[in-house]
Amino acid sequence: MMAVDVGGTFTDVVSVSGGVIRTAKVSTRAGDVDAGVIEGAAELGLAGVSVFNHASTHGLNAIITRALPKVGFLTTLGHRDMLDAGRCWRPAAALTDPSWRRSFGDAARPLVRRYLRRGIRERVKSDGSVFTPLDEAHARAELRVLAQCGVQGVAICLLNAYINGAHERRLRELVCEELGAIPCSLSSEISPLAKEYARASTTVVDAFMKIIYGDYARRLDAGLRAEGFSGQLNFADCTANLIPADDAMEAPFRVVFAGPAAGTMGSAHFGRLIDEPNLLCADVGGTSCDISVVIAGQPFVNTTFELEHDLVVNALSNDISSIGAGGGSLVAISPSGDITVGPGSAGAVPGPACYGRGGTKPTMTDICLLAGLLDPDGFAGGKMKLDPALARRAFEALDTPLSFEHRVRYAWDIGLNNIAEGIFNIAIKHGIDLRDYSLMAFGAAGPLLLPALADLIHVKCVIVPPHPGLFSALGLLSADQAYSMSRSAYTILSPAAAPGIARIYADMEARLRRRLGERADIGIVRSFDGQLMGQTWETPFVPVPAGELTGASIETMIANFHAAYAARNGNRFEAIPVQGVTYRLSAVLRTEKVTYAALPERSGSPLEPIGTSVLRFLGDTEETARIYSRDDLRAGDVIAGPAIIREGLSTTYMTRNQTGRVVRHGAIVIRRTRQGVPA
Amino acid sequence: MSNFVFPRPAGEFPVQARETVAGTCAECGAAALARHPVLSEGGWHLVVKCQACLATREREPWRRLGHVTLMTDVLLR
Known part of the structure; x- marks a missing residue:
């Protein structure tokens, strides 16, 4: 089996065959990502590989950099600015800043410019009944404008379509007639959940991903097979579970943020092997440090994630916090004379000053070289030589009266403290005591920087796994195939609600089994997101009992909700009715995973330093x-x-x-x- | 209540005059460009907008209160 993790700077490829792990690391080629993947895979050899698991952030990078194709957005007349307004939330730092603008709004860098957002005369009510029939003549006129503007895809999100998607389906037919067979994403199909902004945002991202990944997946598949691959190509979703490529491309918003999640999955899998169920996972690369949590052997999963503040995607995702702290984090002097480290990074080009590629600004890598931690002749497996003189010159060029020694020492301390602060924030958010958790240190720079943090954050221990530089890619060989479905339907939980909820689950289960085929080994697990009456935010993943849903089952669901609520929030309100919001199904197909061979014990001569x-x-x-x-x-x-x-x-x-x-x-x-x- | 105090106007609705601008829209190709003021986030702006697809070609800040000319706008000109 083989896995590839495409990052912004490097593409990591790992293969496991006969228990032997082999690795390759190539530079990511912006604009030609699949070529780099194929190059790395060919280096390790694709003959006999049964599965190829892929994770990439280049879709995410396209959104962040707004290097996006032109997509049109259709919604109910009068609501086209929902993509500008978002959820109307400001970050804490912006609450008193009148000049703050949300990053994806019309005043900044919108994903879909306003003239491409068109309102359609129609309206469906919250019970699914039609208030205003779809005005097809009006819709066709709007679609002809989009056709004249040359859109490459269309995202459709009508109000209350998650209850009744008929108007959206008819609009797709009209899109096909007026614009041809271009990618078209319907909110009622890819994310039939309540709250129209999140649903619309998810649908727009899905339309972009259909265009970006559609061609990419075809080229990747063809290129791999030309190199001798004849197995199954899978894409990892945002929880790092695997989805067959064809299935993934039907709703590719699920794979937009897969890369960082793989490290968490790999940590959970390896943690089970060494009996460490509670982990803080820190993946320190060139640019960022991605921090996540494994509790009782399971990654902490959210029901949504944010690509940027308030830019929401309704995809199950491992809870990962990224901070701008990595091996390439730039050391600078602030206007007030302080030493700062990050969040800016030197990236792969020009890279740290010691790379000799033209970079003149010092980075954490330059500190490690000057400090004697890195071997200037053995970097990146010996493929690169580092120049200490360039690193020294970069630090000497800093505009500060501090001595050279203090510049390097303080930058080191500040760089470590930035990571420690990120870890503390995660621990506080999850209410965990760091002394009960072990820190899994991986990524290119994780084992170099993270052990020195142990005295700052007082974790139980720091674990450096095998192959830490490629551990995220190994995480892609540590996961199962997972399928999930969800639907929103606001329902006060009472015994009388049982038949309606049972129908929702039965419908989803029938569709899921059609996708999976007739397999007896599939276990389908039910859960729901609920809220107390009057709340507008849900407690997710509350267990639903298996078997027929009866009045007694509803009572169990209510009890489970109160227990889950108390576990998350520390209190319970059993006098307040519980409302079911979203009903979820998941199915897991166990797959072959990477095994880590046991190291032999030492016999004979003692361990000697080199x-x-x-x-x-x-x-x-x-x-x-x-x-x-x-x-x-x-x-x-x-x-x-x-x-x-x-x-x-x-x-x-x-x-x-x-x-x-x-x-x-x-x-x-x-x-x-x-x-x-x-x- | 408001219908008694403020009845619906019986006269002509006000219409924003739009000045035709030569050229074609870069987005849709229509020869339908026009210059007119708009009120959006950040205040009043004078835009050149395609009347067919609504894409904006040019955008510059206009008077602070739009159609209402302040004495300071005249004095500072």
């Missing part, structure tokens, strides 16, 4: 760290810090106060050394 490095600027004094090769480690080895552990695509740094123990499946578990006693 060298030493003088560490500078990281503390008050210089110190000498022993350097080890990860290939030399065996289960049970204990390494005392300060130490550097080198491997092809990553470097692990342990401070003097830390001890690392190599566990059975090859992870390095790093703990603070108690006074005179190794952990």
